Amino acid sequence: MLRPWLAVPVVLACGLGVRAFTGGDFAKYAGVALYATLIYALVAFWLRPLPAALVATGFSWAIEFFQxxxxxxxxxARSTLAHLVLGSTFNAPDLVWYVVGAALGVVIVQARGGRPIWGRDLRERP
Structure with missing residues (x-):
């Protein structure tokens, strides 16, 4: 089981790995979906699965429309980090793939009985 401090780097590594080692539409849309999964991982410790998925989707959509x-x-054009976080051009199909990525986070949490796969649910009292 992954520890909470590893969740973000693991999802980030998966996203970068997909982009680096695969190509075409699969690489693009898997990367887009994993972006939303990353945002989900960041908020899932504080919110229940559905609200966390809605926040992840909303944040991802906001970035997409900001483009x-x-x-x-x-x-x-000036920063690789900015490119990774903000992207560069609007692409309407990305909006669907953000929902897929956030849903992936929900599926993982629900498959573990409502507890995040990356560690203890911080909403639980010790």
């Missing part, structure tokens, strides 16, 4: 302003593209 319509051109600001992320400008920042991405």
């Amino acid at each position: 319509l302003t051109g600001i992320p593209a400008d920042l991405s």
Whole structure:
């Protein structure tokens, strides 16, 4: 079982690995889905699964729509980190894949009986 402090780096490594070692549409959309899973992992310790999925989806959508302003593209041209976090261009199908990624987080939590796979549910009292 993964510990809480490993959840984010593991999901991040999976996303970067998919992008580095695969190609085409699979790499793009798996990376997009794992982005939302990463956001889910960040908030799932404080929220129940459905609210965490809604926050992850909403945050991911906000970043995607922010790309319509051109600001992320400008920042991405100057910084690899900005490119990884903000992306550069709006792509409507990404909106669906963010839902898939957040749902993946929910499925993992529900498969473990409501407890995050990456560690103890911090909402539980010791």
